[in-house]
Amino acid sequence: MAMRKLPPLCDLHVHGGAGHDFMAAALSNDSAGLAAIARHLAGHGVSQFLATTVTAPWEATLTAVERLAGAGFDLHLEGPYLSPVCRGVHPAEFLRLPTLGDLEALGRAAGPRLRMITLAPELEGALEFIRAATERGICISVGHSDATLEEARAGVAAGARHVTHCFNAMRPLQQREPGLLGLALADSSLSTEVIADGYHVDPLLVGHLLRTKAPGKSVLVTDGISATGCGDGRYILGGLEVEVAGGRCMHAGRLAGSVLTLDQAVENAARFAGVEVEEAAVWASENPRKLIWTNL
Numbered sequence: 001m002a003m004r005k006l007p008p009l010c011d012l013h014v015h016g017g018a019g020h021d022f023m024a025a026a027l028s029n030d031s032a033g034l035a036a037i038a039r040h041l042a043g044h045g046v047s048q049f050l051a052t053t054v055t056a057p058w059e060a061t062l063t064a065v066e067r068l069a070g071a072g073f074d075l076h077l078e079g080p081y082l083s084p085v086c087r088g089v090h091p092a093e094f095l096r097l098p099t100l101g102d103l104e105a106l107g108r109a110a111g112p113r114l115r116m117i118t119l120a121p122e123l124e125g126a127l128e129f130i131r132a133a134t135e136r137g138i139c140i141s142v143g144h145s146d147a148t149l150e151e152a153r154a155g156v157a158a159g160a161r162h163v164t165h166c167f168n169a170m171r172p173l174q175q176r177e178p179g180l181l182g183l184a185l186a187d188s189s190l191s192t193e194v195i196a197d198g199y200h201v202d203p204l205l206v207g208h209l210l211r212t213k214a215p216g217k218s219v220l221v222t223d224g225i226s227a228t229g230c231g232d233g234r235y236i237l238g239g240l241e242v243e244v245a246g247g248r249c250m251h252a253g254r255l256a257g258s259v260l261t262l263d264q265a266v267e268n269a270a271r272f273a274g275v276e277v278e279e280a281a282v283w284a285s286e287n288p289r290k291l292i293w294t295n296l
Helices: 022-027 031-043 058-070 100-113 126-135 149-158 179-186 203-212 262-273 277-284 286-293
Strands: 009-014 046-052 075-078 114-119 139-142 191-195 218-221 233-237 240-245 248-251
Touching (some): 009 218, 009 277, 022 058, 046 286, 058 075, 058 100, 100 126, 114 126, 139 149, 218 262, 218 277, 218 286, 233 248, 277 286
Parallel strands (some): 075 114, 191 218
Antiparallel strands (some): 233 240, 240 248
């Protein structure tokens, strides 16, 4: 793929790359590691991104968030406000219910650098948290959720605007209880991200989602981890050890992030959706940029 054809790309969901993990590097004060991730992303056409955390002990989360923000990174907090049923590889023992006290602590640690929080809207306290975070200018993304359709709609009514890695880590679609997934597919107000690596979601469904979502509401992300660009082996995702083999990232038998790069995601998405690369590039540039970095 000719990179000159692509506009500057934006990744809203990336945990690391080039052998380094955002959260682990922050906790170990590894500024060289953080710089290596930024160079890796730039090498794949990414000009803006959200350094993404994983569920960890609360004090470690606050420390990582503070150090990442202090280093100039915009942030996506993925966890700890996730459903125990749909947590994926996030450690169950560190999950929390969202509270306004937590939001205040995060605000003190990250200031305006905290741009997005993934949250399961069915959790106790979630709606109050969504309203308060939205008032602060933080984009709430619903995900890692076992929400019913009614619970998902309540989260959107409270201010949620985005859906984290559609199809993954959410209640399966059922014709009489479509849940969050049904709302993500049908609600034109929600922007929806998808991991177009061919492993997380079948290409048939990726292409359908990208073709049928309302204009401006499809977003490509990588969910890329430290292993991206490094080949098979064992790597770190937050505090977890992940085994990478043949392009799949696994922890305890479950998918754990990806080794996808955003330029490759654009190429894959164009093929899956049957469109030109230049059209697919909007899903990884203009759409995420409008969601996070502009008021459009």
